[in-house]
Amino acid sequence: MSDRKLKIAHLYPEVLNLYGDRGNILCLKKRLEWRGIDCEVTEVKLGDNQSLSDFDIFFIGGGQDFEQEVLLNDLRSGKGDSIRSAVEGGKVFLCICGGYQMMGHYYQTKEGEKLPFLGVVDYHTIGGDVRMIGNYAFRLPAESGGSDVVGFENHSGRTYLGEGVTPLGTVLAGYGNNGEDKTEGVRYKNLFGSYSHGPILPKNPAFADHLIKTALKERYGSDELEALPDTYENEAHDYVLDKVLRGDMSGD
Amino acid sequence: MNGHNPVKTFFAVAACRLTRWGLRVAHRGGTTLPGRSALLFDKKILEVVSSGMEIIVVTGTNGKTTTCSMLRNALQESGVDPLSNISGANLLTGITAEFTALATLSGKPKKHFAIVECDEGALKKVVPLIHPKVIVVTNLFRDQLDRYGEVMHTLEEIRTGVGLVPDTTLCLNADCSLTSSLANGVPNKVFYYGIGPDAVDQKNTDESNDLSDAKYCINCGTEYEYDYHTYQHLGGFRCPKCGYKRAATNIEVSSINKISPKGSDITVRFQDENQDITIGLPALYNIYNGIAAIGAYEAAGWKRSDITQSLGKVASSFGRMETFTYNNVDIQMILVKNPAGCNQSLSYLSSMENDYVAVFCLNDKTADGHDISWIWDADFEKVANDKNCKKIYVSGTRATDIRLRLKYAGADESSISLVEDENELLKAMTSHSLPVFALPNYTSMLSLRAVVGAATGKKEFWKDQK
Secondary structure, three states: OOOOEEEEEEEOOOOOOOOOOOHHHHHHHHHHHOOOOEEEEEEEOOOOOOOOOOOOEEEEOOOOHHHHHHHHHHHHHHHHHHHHHHHHOOOEEEEEOHHHHHOOOEEEOOOOOEEEOOOOOOEEEEEEEEEEEEEEEEEOOHHHOOOEEEEEEEEEEEEEEOOOOEOOEEEEEOOOOOOOOOEEOEEEOOEEEEOOEOOOOOOOHHHHHHHHHHHHHHHHOOOOOOOOOOHHHHHHHHHHHHHHHOOOOOOO | OOOOOHHHHHHHHHHHHHHHHHHHHOOOOOOOHHHHHHHHHOOOHHHHHOOOOEEEEEEOOOOHHHHHHHHHHHHHHOOOOOEEOOOOOOOHHHHHHHHHHOEOOOOOEOOOEEEEEOOOOOHHHHHHHHOOOEEEEOOOOOOOHHHHOOHHHHHHHHHHHHHOOOOOEEEEEOOOHHHHHHHOOOOOOEEEEEEOOOOOOOOOOEOOOOOOOOOEOOOOOOEOEEEEEEEOOEEEEEOOOOOOEOOOOOEEEEEEEEEEOOEEEEEEEOOOOEEEEEEOOOOHHHHHHHHHHHHHHHHHOOOHHHHHHHHHHOOOOOOEEEEEEEOOEEEEEEOOOOHHHHHHHHHHHHOOOOOEEEEEEOOOOOOOOOOOHHHHHOOOHHHHOOOOEEEEEEEOOOHHHHHHHHHHOOOOHHHEEEOOOHHHHHHHHOOOOOOEEEEEOHHHHHHHHHHHHHHHOOOOHHHOOO
């Protein structure tokens, strides 16, 4: 199986680069390399108009509000449509925080202004005064691998899923989508949206491998994947999980 | 200053002194409690006890403590002992404590000069009370994100503070597009410093990390063009659309003649002369701290030779390039708190020509920021793949996270050991007969510094001054 290869697109790395989320790309890359699977990472930046149809995994992170306008203009210039058809075509998407919000219909600011987003999935986000910050944990359902995910959330937007839209997981401790309904993130086809920084993948190797398997299955029809010695990953994961389940959200 | 009540002042000063004395008798280095007790009696006590003083305030993401220590050192060399706060006490309470403890019971300051390190978020509360002569802003990088949200938010906090003191001279890093934007539309006098285009060898500048905190023009959103970079987003920026660009500097480093682990030799261009100056601390970011300190001195109108001659003798400040010797092994402690500072320190380690041991300590307490995800934005690859790095230790509440980061950076898993207890860590890290570089974040530095300091006979931090 050593002739397998996955192509990863890192969307807007020059703008959406907050909170260490580029660690997700590094994590996917290393976990593929350690198994002898080739991996090619392409940065797709503002103004790049290449075809998105040949990528297997897309990653999109969060950025500063200040730079969002630049980004929305680029999405309107056609890239938004390519992203939409890649999602509909079953490509794997990992969308974090601002990148997650962007896949919904709109973001309504505190002042009531509606910023139209891509509307790939039926949900929207409302800006609030309270920032939801801290380590948190949520449980994935079986179709997303069934593991418990730990991460760090930091958002003032509250996201509400539309009727019948599936969340990525159920909050075990922390806020999640909106701090009200115990949902966290979204799962639509092979799009995985979450508020989790941390970054999400290195400390959650089961979830990282679930993404890899999903992408392998899409491209090769088989999701065979050799296990890795994940001692360091699991110890870091368990430390945060224990901490948040104990209710120790700070560190003091 | 009118309308201050002498009775309130008296109780505020007395309460502050008493609390501080109590803490010291109890051998505790508490820094906020004395300030809190003073504020209990008089919310504006700081305005009373700083009245008439000449004050330089230093703020910005990186370099505050070292720049302050350079300024303090210059005044001390010239025979003046200024008031100054210690790092870790740079919020309103800590600064209030320092000024109040050094005032008479009627609230009169006993000293004329002060060098104040101020947290970016606290600036707007502090400066309207102390009316500084100069505010130095060193730079803006992404920092303890869960405290401030984003770097733009921090910048706006500083802008609010600056807006409250129109008579203060701003001393700004011209190479930082975020910092120098503080001059936009304010009536303040502005003094710019920086590192000039000919000082940095572009072949050796560090552009491997393309994570810029300021890639797009703060005024119009267009991508900046650069004539040169020093590091991260610092350098000769200009916006091709609206024309916002690096300002003409009042003083700048015109050449860097030598960089060694002991320090740097530079040439500084003043408006009326060029001077060769030695900075007694290593690495490029200390050249920035040095030129910031010279800039502040010039902006305050203080005697130039005091600062230029003292920079060569400046000692490392608490946990920042501070050196120790334990069992004949040299230990250098380098505080790292964010990707920009961390990358500079990692570059410093990887520039070593001899073998060494690297130690990374990571806590996630409130003073550190609960979010430690920034470690994935720093280039640990520089050390993880450095053949001179023979052994790595990790410690701190989030030791497992830093260990994982190092694994993904390419470190051999067997080369990394996790040691929780600092006493054991000290023994282990010095057991290789190799020099040790310890890179802790804030609270892990305090605890490691306490253990290493005690083992090597160095003082506790609150005994460091006065």
